[in-house]
Amino acid sequence: LAYRKYSFVNWCPSCVTVLANEQVIDERCWRCESIVVQKELEQWFLKITDYAEELLQRCDELEGWPERVIAMQKNWIGKSTGVEVDFKIDGMDEHIRIFTTRQDTLFGATFVCIALIHPLTEKLFSDKDGLENLKTRYGRMDEKSGLFTGFRAINPMNGEKIPIYVANFVLMEYGTGAIMSVPAHDQRDFDFAQKYSLPVRVVIVPPTHPSPPRGEGEGGGEGLLSAITEAYEGEGVLVHSGQFSGLKSAIARERIAQFIEDKGIGKRVVNYKFRDWGISRQRYWGTPIPVIYCEKCGIVPVPEKDLPVILPENVKFKGKGGSPLLESEKFINTECPVCGGKARRETDTMDTFVDSSWYFIRYCLRKGNIDLASALRSLESEVRYWMPVDQYIGGIEHAVLHLLYSRFFVKVMRDLGLIDFSEPFKNLLTQGMVIKDGAKMSKSKGNVVDPNHLIQKYGADTLRLFSLFAAPPEKDLEWSDKGVEGAYRFLKRLWGIVYKNSDKLRVTSYEYKDKNSSLITHHSSQLLRKTHQTIKRVTTDIEREYHFNTAVAALMELVNEIASFKPGTHEDWASLRFSVERALLLLSPFAPHVAEELWEALGNKSSIFEERWPDWDEEIAKEERIELVIQVNGKLRSKLLIPLGITDDEIKEMALQESKVKDIVGRKTIKKVIVVKGKLVNIVIGG
RNA sequence: GCGAGAGUGGCGGAACUGGCAGACGCGCUGGACUUAGGAUCCAGUGGGUAACUCCGUAGGGGUUCAACUCCCCUCUCUCGCACCA
Numbered sequence: 221l222a223y224r225k226y227s228f229v230n231w232c233p234s235c236v237t238v239l240a241n242e243q244v245i246d247e248r249c250w251r252c253e254s255i256v257v258q259k260e261l262e263q264w265f266l267k268i269t270d271y272a273e274e275l276l277q278r279c280d281e282l283e284g285w286p287e288r289v290i291a292m293q294k295n296w297i298g299k300s301t302g303v304e305v306d307f308k309i310d311g312m313d314e315h316i317r318i319f320t321t322r323q324d325t326l327f328g329a330t331f332v333c334i335a336l337i338h339p340l341t342e343k344l345f346s347d348k349d350g351l352e353n354l355k356t357r358y359g360r361m362d363e364k365s366g367l368f369t370g371f372r373a374i375n376p377m378n379g380e381k382i383p384i385y386v387a388n389f390v391l392m393e394y395g396t397g398a399i400m401s402v403p404a405h406d407q408r409d410f411d412f413a414q415k416y417s418l419p420v421r422v423v424i425v426p427p428t429h430p431s432p433p434r435g436e437g438e439g440g441g442e443g444l445l446s447a448i449t450e451a452y453e454g455e456g457v458l459v460h461s462g463q464f465s466g467l468k469s470a471i472a473r474e475r476i477a478q479f480i481e482d483k484g485i486g487k488r489v490v491n492y493k494f495r496d497w498g499i500s501r502q503r504y505w506g507t508p509i510p511v512i513y514c515e516k517c518g519i520v521p522v523p524e525k526d527l528p529v530i531l532p533e534n535v536k537f538k539g540k541g542g543s544p545l546l547e548s549e550k551f552i553n554t555e556c557p558v559c560g561g562k563a564r565r566e567t568d569t570m571d572t573f574v575d576s577s578w579y580f581i582r583y584c585l586r587k588g589n590i591d592l593a594s595a596l597r598s599l600e601s602e603v604r605y606w607m608p609v610d611q612y613i614g615g616i617e618h619a620v621l622h623l624l625y626s627r628f629f630v631k632v633m634r635d636l637g638l639i640d641f642s643e644p645f646k647n648l649l650t651q652g653m654v655i656k657d658g659a660k661m662s663k664s665k666g667n668v669v670d671p672n673h674l675i676q677k678y679g680a681d682t683l684r685l686f687s688l689f690a691a692p693p694e695k696d697l698e699w700s701d702k703g704v705e706g707a708y709r710f711l712k713r714l715w716g717i718v719y720k721n722s723d724k725l726r727v728t729s730y731e732y733k734d735k736n737s738s739l740i741t742h743h744s745s746q747l748l749r750k751t752h753q754t755i756k757r758v759t760t761d762i763e764r765e766y767h768f769n770t771a772v773a774a775l776m777e778l779v780n781e782i783a784s785f786k787p788g789t790h791e792d793w794a795s796l797r798f799s800v801e802r803a804l805l806l807l808s809p810f811a812p813h814v815a816e817e818l819w820e821a822l823g824n825k826s827s828i829f830e831e832r833w834p835d836w837d838e839e840i841a842k843e844e845r846i847e848l849v850i851q852v853n854g855k856l857r858s859k860l861l862i863p864l865g866i867t868d869d870e871i872k873e874m875a876l877q878e879s880k881v882k883d884i885v886g887r888k889t890i891k892k893v894i895v896v897k898g899k900l901v902n903i904v905i906g907g
Numbered sequence: 908g909c910g911a912g913a914g915u916g917g918c919g920g921a922a923c924u925g926g927c928a929g930a931c932g933c934g935c936u937g938g939a940c941u942u943a944g945g946a947u948c949c950a951g952u953g954g955g956u957a958a959c960u961c962c963g964u965a966g967g968g969g970u971u972c973a974a975c976u977c978c979c980c981u982c983u984c985u986c987g988c989a990c991c992a
Contacts (some may be wrong), residue, residue: 223989235932258932285909286911286912287912288910288911288912288987289910289911290911291910291912291987291988292910292911292986292987292988293967294910295909295910295987295988295989298988298989300991300992302925302992305913318992319991319992320992321991321992322992333992364990367955386992388990389990389992390990390992391990391991391992393991394991394992395991398990398992399992401992402992406992407908407990408990408992409992423944483960491990491991491992492991493989493991538992616987619987620987620988638948639950651915667987686932687921689919689921689931690932691920692920695987696922696985697919698919700918700919700933700989701917701933702933703918703919703932703933703934704933705933706931706932706933707932709932709947710932716947747924764923768933769919769920769921769931770920770921770930770931771923772931772932773920773930773931773932774930774931775928775931776931777931777933786929790909814909847927849927851927851973852973853972853973854972854973854974855973856927858926883943891972892972893972894926894972894973896926896973899927900926900927900973902926902972903972904972904973
């Protein structure tokens with residue numbers, strides 16, 4: 221899966237290193253944002269494309285992943301199925317192999333285009349100056365351009381001779397570096413045909429087209445229409461396509477693919493945009509690529525017993541980028557593990573993403589210096605217990621980097637028999653980024669809000685609480701200091717409640733079994749209900765979607781109720797203490813320092829962090845009365861407090877007796893009454 | 908162009924499977940206590956209206972007793988990929 225090849229690679233001149241395709245963002249380096257250039261180098265690659273199909277297929281298993289990330293990965297892999305077909309070159313013992321996903325439009329091909337750097341280009345092109353001109357002027361593809369080679373290709377479907385162009389928009393890296401051009405059914409080809417006055421032949425008519433002409437007008441100039449103003453790229457019915465005329469495109473694709481294979485002029489193929497992963501980096505800080513180059517034996521892997529290769533420590537950093545390993549003679553010069561002769565170490569290190577592709581597996585193993593392979597294979601392996609990761613959290617920026625590489629690594633490790641699962645992360649939460657002045661907050665951009673002055677003014681707990689309260693985690697957050705005050709006030713209020721009443725609160729204790737005691741006052745039991753409801757809400761909000769913002773909001777509601785609670789009896793004080801304690805427990809993950817401090821102020825001797833997370837009692841949490849919403853024709857007209865456990869008929873009767881309802885209904889006929897249990901009544905009346 | 912997501916008060920955001928739109932917080936308005944208030948507390952706060960009530964979840968249609976939520980069309984924004992044949 222690891223191989224070395226000489227090729228054009230992405231090169232960051234500022235970092236003085238190679239970058240993977242995934243690390244180039246809008247033609248810029250992912251780390252320093254310098255413009256990336258292409259450089260021809262011999263580099264190490266990992267054959268991630270061997271796993272393209274599995275990486276794609278298993279996307280469907282990633283149920284706990286956001287749709288967006290899955291879409292990005294599928295898109296990145298970029299699978300397309302089609303055919304490769306050979307077009308003979310007229311008067312030459314050569315052919316051009318083209319790739320197309322639309323073999324149903326083969327009869328509409330009116331010219332062929334090959335890439336500027338296609339192997340045949342030099343051969344076919346007599347006008348060397350013109351070619352150079354094209355390369356220099358239009359190599360960047362700002363505008364579609366091409367030149368006629370003077371040669372023609374023979375369309376194997378109908379024997380037609382069509383011109384061969386060299387075109388700047390044809391990519392050598394994808395497919396075969398050559399295409400058939402069907403201007404009637406591909407907009408790019410259409411634009412090109414317009415520019416160079418090439419013929420346009422319609423071979424697909426939309427399915428809604430009135431009675432497609434079947435089998436008529438074969439060959440010759442028939443079907444050549446110049447009237448159309450844009451390409452029709454959709455599905456339809458074939459016309460002017462010989463024996464295939466009259467077929468629907470989907471069926472025709474199948475039949476024509478079969479025809480091509482039967483005739484031996486081409487075959488079905490699958491193409492991916494996905495490229496192999498270049499992992500060589502000209503950096504010091506990375507895992508050395510464990511390879512030795514021997515003058516006699518060539519490339520020799522460092523034997524397992526000599527692993528890991530340790531980076532030398534006494535190297536000179538010049539601060540100009542590039543790897544200092546290149547100048548460390550001690551590191552470079554070594555012996556060949558095979559013949560013992562003079563050899564040289566690889567000085568490139570691995571892409572940082574190689575390490576991060578499997579660290580989560582290593583993290584499961586507690587022991588320090590271990591034989592990793594045997595540890596993984598052991599049946600008692602902690603990896604078996606912990607993996608796959610239940611919940612992974614990271615930024616969206618890893619969608620086609622870390623998250624793709626890790627999926628690849630896990631599959632490779634599985635195929636090596638080291639692990640027995642295929643996907644590393646069951647659930648994925650892509651948390652939003654903090655945005656400042658329209659850009660992602662980052663050190664390199666310098667648009668960072670220094671939290672220190674806010675911490676000095678309000679404390680770390682306030683800042684944390686506010687950050688969690690501001691937005692749900694998956695959302696981007698445009699940072700603003702506004703609102704920090706609110707979190708601060710909230711904590712201060714709770715603080716005040718505890719310290720103002722600490723004498724009374726300290727001496728009381730709440731006995732859970734007293735919940736039905738007749739001593740419990742009405743407002744006391746209301747507070748207890750709210751407390752249990754809050755425990756439930758906070759717990760489920762955290763567990764369900766990590767929605768800390770609504771969890772904090774629920775906590776604020778509880779504290780509001782606590783603040784307005786006026787204890788009278790001893791039992792009231794006990795209820796208050798219970799509520800305050802629960803509130804502190806619920807608060808402890810969000811504002812640990814304040815929670816711990818107040819916990820102690822209540823007279824507790826041990827840390828709040830040694831307490832269990834509180835449970836709620838569904839019975840106590842239940843409202844004893846519900847507010848019934850009364851609608852007439854779907855519009856809110858009245859509300860009614862009703863006790864629990866009342867029948868639908870009774871609810872109906874109560875609603876109809878409501879004076880407001882009576883006014884509105886008047887003499888009109890009641891068509892229907894809909895009762896939604898415990899919630900609402902809707903009375904439908906006639907006009 | 909393709910793919911994904913989003914659009915709710917002045918602002919950040921709530922609303923679980925269709926069932927009270929605007930929870931909670933910021934801000935704002937008025938009041939109390941105050942030498943003072945940028946502290947605290949109380950009341951109010953989607954819009955129009957004196958009020959009944961009406962209008963409101965980007966816009967337009969539809970389904971439904973009932974739509975922020977479901978369906979169709981349109982617009983805007985964000986992100987990803989992109990002459991990928």
